Amino acid sequence: MFTCSKIYTDIPFAHRQHTHDGHCSLIHGHNWSIKLTFKATELDENGFVIDFGKLKFIRQWIEEHLDHACLFNEDDPLLDTILSAAPHAYKPYVVRRCSCEGLAEHLFGIFTPMVKKATSNRVGITRIDIQEDSRNAGSYTAKT
Numbered sequence: 250m251f252t253c254s255k256i257y258t259d260i261p262f263a264h265r266q267h268t269h270d271g272h273c274s275l276i277h278g279h280n281w282s283i284k285l286t287f288k289a290t291e292l293d294e295n296g297f298v299i300d301f302g303k304l305k306f307i308r309q310w311i312e313e314h315l316d317h318a319c320l321f322n323e324d325d326p327l328l329d330t331i332l333s334a335a336p337h338a339y340k341p342y343v344v345r346r347c348s349c350e351g352l353a354e355h356l357f358g359i360f361t362p363m364v365k366k367a368t369s370n371r372v373g374i375t376r377i378d379i380q381e382d383s384r385n386a387g388s389y390t391a392k393t
């Protein structure tokens with residue numbers, strides 16, 4: 250199997266991890282990095298797993314959904330209160346878990362079908378690494 254990776258850096262967005270017993274329960278931001286590792290058993294005509302120049306749809310998705318967004322867990326009890334108090338102050342994006350690990354799993358589910366569609370099922374994603382700053386990161390690896 251061949252792999253290659255693409256990283257998107259310095260993506261500003263916020264999150265709030267309401268179940269955390271420390272300061273992570275407060276809305277706060279990072280300049281995140283998202284690294285996708287692609288896999289294929291056969292290379293394309295250029296010898297690539299995937300042509301990085303043809304991944305604009307991923308950058309567009311990130312800009313549309315995550316750039317300057319605020320991520321909340323779907324079971325955050327303050328979600329409706331926060332958003333209704335200042336509906337134009339947030340670009341909300343709600344996920345099951347907005348930790349690095351949870352976001353990695355979420356994005357795996359979003360990006361995998363997009364990549365498969367763009368490559369006629371030749372390419373998959375084997376791992377997503379999410380870095381919230383220079384010290385803290387998490388990942389999700391495909392089960393197969």
Ligand SMILES: [Zn+2]
Binds near residue numbers: 264273279
């Ligand atoms: Zn954080």
